[in-house]
Amino acid sequence: MEQVKIYKISLYPILALMFTGGIMFFSFCFMSLTDILLNIFISFVGLFFSFVFLGYSFYLLRKRREGKGFYWDDEGIVIDLHGNKVYWDEIESIQYSDVRGMKSTVIYPHYTNHEKIRIRRKKWMPTTAHSIDWFYIEKPKELHKNLMKTWEEKKH
Template identity: 60%
Template sequence: MEQARMYRISVLLILVFMVAGIFLGILCILAFSAAPIVSIMLFTCSFFTIGSSIYLWRKRNEGKEFYWDAEGIVVDLNGNKVYWDEIEDIQFFKNSASSFSKSTVIYPHYTNHEKIRIRHKKWMPKTAHSIDWILIEKPKEYHKNLMQAWEEKKNLPK
């Protein structure tokens, strides 16, 4: 199986975070004389959103992308993979409470949780790895192509 297309971090998300942070920063300055406590909270939110946009921009410039290859699927921006033979299922997940929280969820077999935890250098094992659609430029295409690759991988004789 050849490497599929690389799916980059969404520029739209980076711009939304940056604009929201700048807007909250302006509100912080305007609210300072009237309500200093509110101004401090707005500054914290502004700092967080601008920081998030800078973090995502740096990851995008570093070439951190979501993809899969013959080994497995990259599940985070650190380049950590879950190997094909460790995966039990891949599913689409949509939260009914909010319309923008869609994701592709990769469920490794329970016997592989500890092995994945050690390889990813985490303190606690994860039972599922969620790839949020809001992070990816073309999420529907990503999910469709990943599901096709997963079906091919499942149907290969071992």
């Protein structure tokens, strides 16, 4: 078995969520002092969003410290931070996607495998494509290039 390279989560989205999302919302919720009811509403909304952004940033930071990330091996490709895989024989195609500036590598399983993957991932609805967003990866171009090279080898 070949050496597996894990593409970790980048620190950029963690810091962006933590500072712009969490701390900014937290500080904005205490800036409005004109109306008491409006201030209470803004404070609750601000606190809610700040806790959501801070919670997700700490979740990503914990996964990064645990060494979780995206990789592939002889069995298949890990498509999320929980370690769920799409096996090589289930994949129909892998493509690059750039929709409105959000670049990603999209894995399309064959339609006959959607239900199998849904059961394995314990989801309610099947997914027709699995996206690895480049925003979260440290070296996304390298991941895509190496994955496409491996996919060409596995296809033949």
